[in-house]
Amino acid sequence: DYPRKSGQILSGQYGINLLLLGFAFMLGVSYHGHSIKEKHLVSYITTLMLMQLLWMLWYIVRKDRQKHALPEKDAHAGTSWLRGGLTILAMLSLIMDAFRIGKYVGYKACLSSALVVYPVVHAIHTISQVYFLWFHIKDVIKTFETFERFGVIHAVFTNLLLWCSGAMTESQNVLDAHKKRLSALGFMNYTYESHEPYCNCTTKACSMFSNSLYYLYPFNIEYHIIVSAMLFVMWKNIGRTIEHHQHHIKKKPVAKTAGLVAGPILGFVALAGTIGVLVVYLIQVEATLETRTWAIHMFYQHGIVLMGSMFIASTLGLIIYRTDSWPQDSSKNPSRQLDKELLCGSAIGSWIMSWCGVVAAVASHSEPSYRWTNLAYSLLLVLEKYFQNLFIVESLYLKQEDEEEGSAREVEEGVERSGEAGMSSSRIFSVTSSSTQVPPYDGIINQAFVTQEKMCISLDGSQVKNSHLYQYQCQTPQDSPPLPAVSRTAAALNRKRQILRNIAVFLVLCNSALWLLPAFGCRPQYDNGLEQETFGFAIWTMVLNFAMPLNLFYRMHSVASLFEVFCHV
């Protein structure tokens, strides 16, 4: 059998090379030369998808045969709400495939047949992949390791390539729209060449299909990158030994939503405001030169307010974490590790745009009205991502409320774990609470009471002597009444958790809003002209082509992570 580390390198390198060959095709397509056409790229991707289909089929059939053997599962991989969200995105992708086929029918005379095979295979691929995600993404593979690694990494990089190629097409669309807009406004030094097929459409729906495709692209792109991340976690899990001390006590959702007022309200205000800005921007930026400047100015002002409040919210969350010593969870968890790396990695896209904006605003020789608002916006954007990432990561490394309860039960079972796990269990913060007669303090449902009876233990039967003893002290009803100070601590902790949940919801909504803006064409980085003056059109377009897809992914990914924070806190 192949050693684990070598198996990872062996398959990882295979995946990287798959992607790079696709990337070489993409570069050829984006040159619009004579050698490499879109059909070549599309044929290559279709081949990869077919290979993935075959592998998934083989995997599912084999798993179904082994139904008696209960497979090991990684509880952290692919939460059900994430899979639900992906299913919606996958449906939108299916609609997109239908539109693509419709477009092909219209332009049949001058399009290669590869362009109709692609959406058909893509639709089958999407359906099977969603099935696979629902029933197998949590599997921890233990047999045929090396072969399975190749299968999973093939799936990861096929989806990554689909993301890249989607992002490239979208950047191309946006750039075309931008050039069209500029030439409509009278800047004629940009030559606009259409990338539409060279024949007339035979059906009436062609332009409808083309325009709708433009709006569906963002969803398709996010679908592929998120699937790719989930499959990557599955790949990391291959051959892993899961520690069996994950207790998942189902909670009543009421506990989570109690006290959720300020966060959702402010968040929806931000979302509605952003949609308004989006619509106004798209209309005004095409009208005249004056309204164009005004629209850009408005965008930055709106951005400053939004970034400022998000920055304040994240900082508040971080301050709450600093005020108490919250219990940390340091157990091994590849999903969380990946989440962390993806957050910081994809933030790079937005940061590089921001720093370019800062440099351009300071160094520019022209003086548009939005010069200094651009500077302020860029700096706030850097800060906002910095502190939001910190807040998310700290929250994800927090010990979950129900896990705290779970570890009390472990003590009961006499489980003595060594090393890291042991350390984390000994650091559990005291949420000491007592007899069930005491009503929930201050109207808040205290989770520590709900499942207490089931797991009540007495370490040595004595009173709490040392208030610094960070361990559960569960007293039976016949014991003395609780110390009021301790009860107050629990309530204060609970109120803090509520504030954190409000912050999480607020940030979820703000990040959704900030995803909407660039996804639907509100990209002042193209329109403001400052960066273009400093870096030149070619370099700045290159930066945007790299950074924009990362930025979109960052927002989508932070929404997912913040939702997890909300469930987690």
Place this chain on the structure above:
Amino acid sequence: DYPRKSGQILSGQYGINLLLLGFAFMLGVSYHGHSIKEKHLVSYITTLMLMQLLWMLWYIVRKDRQKHALPEKDAHAGTSWLRGGLTILAMLSLIMDAFRIGKYVGYKACLSSALVVYPVVHAIHTISQVYFLWFHIKDVIKTFETFERFGVIHAVFTNLLLWCSGAMTESQNVLDAHKKRLSALGFMNYTYESHEPYCNCTTKACSMFSNSLYYLYPFNIEYHIIVSAMLFVMWKNIGRTIEHHQHHIKKKPVAKTAGLVAGPILGFVALAGTIGVLVVYLIQVEATLETRTWAIHMFYQHGIVLMGSMFIASTLGLIIYRTDSWPQDSSKNPSRQLDKELLCGSAIGSWIMSWCGVVAAVASHSEPSYRWTNLAYSLLLVLEKYFQNLFIVESLYLKQEDEEEGSAREVEEGVERSGEAGMSSSRIFSVTSSSTQVPPYDGIINQAFVTQEKMCISLDGSQVKNSHLYQYQCQTPQDSPPLPAVSRTAAALNRKRQILRNIAVFLVLCNSALWLLPAFGCRPQYDNGLEQETFGFAIWTMVLNFAMPLNLFYRMHSVASLFEVFCHV
């Protein structure tokens, strides 16, 4: 105190933003516009270097005061030969700084004073950094964690930025040389603009300084990236708890060099041949169009032979690993982890060039003589890196010979380790050997005999009953004579280790040769025209500007890793 994971994110994000701001300056400089000039970039880098100097000073002074407290050290970080190599590179960097100052003196009239402050600060920075690397790189920091993290990550990203800016300048130089060459050959559609200062030199040595700088750049660039990687390991080590079971028994070097014949000879032949090819290429590619084609063809043929033999050598090594179950070392080791990631990460640069070459060779409409040799060369390059990486990673995860001996001693000490570490020690392969009277088998120096007396233990005094018992069985001289089969196994293992060492030396020399070629201007990717035809000049130059520095780093890094493999096996 700040939690560890948050501390990492906090400082890591700071470092990324430092780099990105520098990157924004670099983009501005590479546009050659009116806003951002070289002096701005250089001032920014100088500021960063001064900050790093202050931090290093503070750190060294503080450590010197605490001399009584023996600091914890990570034995794997920054081996002495690596530090020695870096010292040589640093000296070449110092010569470069001197040349830069000399150049400034010549052009004083029209250069900003920032351009003389920079080499002076860089020289001081280089000297202090080398001192820091010699005496503090192994430190495992346990106090002031969050502050120290900022200091170390600042140093990491300052060096990374110095690498980026060096790589950019070098790419610019190569591109200029390429354009000059093309216009000399009569391709006048490339406008060649000089980036020399706009005034006459006042001293006689200016052109000498400029030309020498060109040859010193590659060393300076490698210096910064390797320092950056070493400091990154130091950053990862902050707050880490080192397991204290690293036994480092000094070996006689004779054991390592015995039987080293084929590897060094073949390697030196390859190195000499490559230097020949380099000289001939550089002369012929500038002469006429015919010799140009011939030179490119020769380059690819030479490359095919070299890549082919490297591929065979790595595969042979991997086959040797598959024939026996070699003991694996799975202990935690951030340097090794980073080595692995850097190898695969930097290979991407060369792979993307290769795949572009493959696509271009297949899709091209022109028919130069080197079309198919280019294809074969590109494919072999992909395979060579793929298997070389595998070979290096497998070798690094091998349990070291002297560690195997060390773990026998551990048994003696009654050390019972739990978890992963325990697993690895129980998987040690049987190198059962017996009384010292038996002469070394087959003329090969058997390491198992050399240090045997010192650590001989008897588990229970009885004979080896179960031949599958994978543990040391050390018999005292008064025991029965050894089983000849077992002795033969040990000798066979030793012969295999010799073959592996030969392979490592051969690959070290080949990789050095392959570093020399692009570092000194032999870059047929610019000259062959195939990729340029398929991807266009702008895109292809962009790809090369990204991939070439990575490729150079890959070769330098694989030389270092393979040298470690040689010491390790």
